[in-house]
Amino acid sequence: MSAPVQAEPAGQASARRVLKSVALVLARHEIRSLRRWFEVFDRDILLPILLGEIALHNIGALQNGVARRASTRAPQLPVSPPLACEEEACSLKPCNAYSIAAATGLPRETVRRKIVRLVELGWIHRHDNGHLFITDVALEQFGSMLSARALAELLETADHARRLLGEEKG
Template sequence: MQTGSRKERDFIRENFGEIWPVHVSAFTRLLTQFRARFDGDLDLLLVLAVIGERTRPENWNPQLVSLEDLATRAEDRRSQYAINIQSIADYSGIPRETVRRKVLVLQRKGWVHRSDGGKLSISADAAPDLAVATGDTIAYLQKIFCAFENARDTGNGAAAIE
């Protein structure tokens, strides 16, 4: 996976003073909103995020999927790779027993499905239940996008990402 070009990193470095304050403010607000939406439990959010990120198919094509498609699609676990509790613990650094307890909460909420073999995947019920949190994420991304646009428009390294 490519993490960005040198040109993009240089642009961020050159415009860090303009981008960073927007990020810190917006990210702090996003975490505060997530904390409220996840009953004060950011580890619950992290476990759900790891399941979502680590079960995404390798052939994921974001150009073909809109937010509405993701939020309203019929449940199709075949389009996800399954993950187990130990893999979540290994990836996140959260102790296995804590992950197990968080998964039980996510299952009770209907956001995670556990197969007979213990493999976990995101449930179709998660998207509508988390629509407000998704809106919070979109607001965060919009602020970051605007910070980059403003930095580009001010001319300080403007050509770096064009």
């Protein structure tokens, strides 16, 4: 004999419906964003992932107030092309194909191949020692793209999610 199924309280059912609606709104936003990145990067979805990881490695230290060398001057982003980030004077934190492969969980050979493409596009500069740095070209191109349309869509999505969550509480 099976136990009788008890009805879920109305409040829990309502909360579950709202959470499903919020998840759907967020999924729509993510899919639109992925489609856009897919097209911008010539239908190679790994390129924006790798470019983003390299940028996070490089710039993350600046955002956290940590520079490669203790300095009282404000860190300067390199000028490109070509990248004017001499190893001893660069305030960006370097990374390499190995660290990016570890961060993404992608095979090193795949990462190496994709990095070659990013270098060809002028979005990444590779030093002779293998250190990778994002270029100003990439920062300008994708920074403007992110700040314009994507930010507005993100804020709109967040507002929609807040309204749905507010309806559940009210």
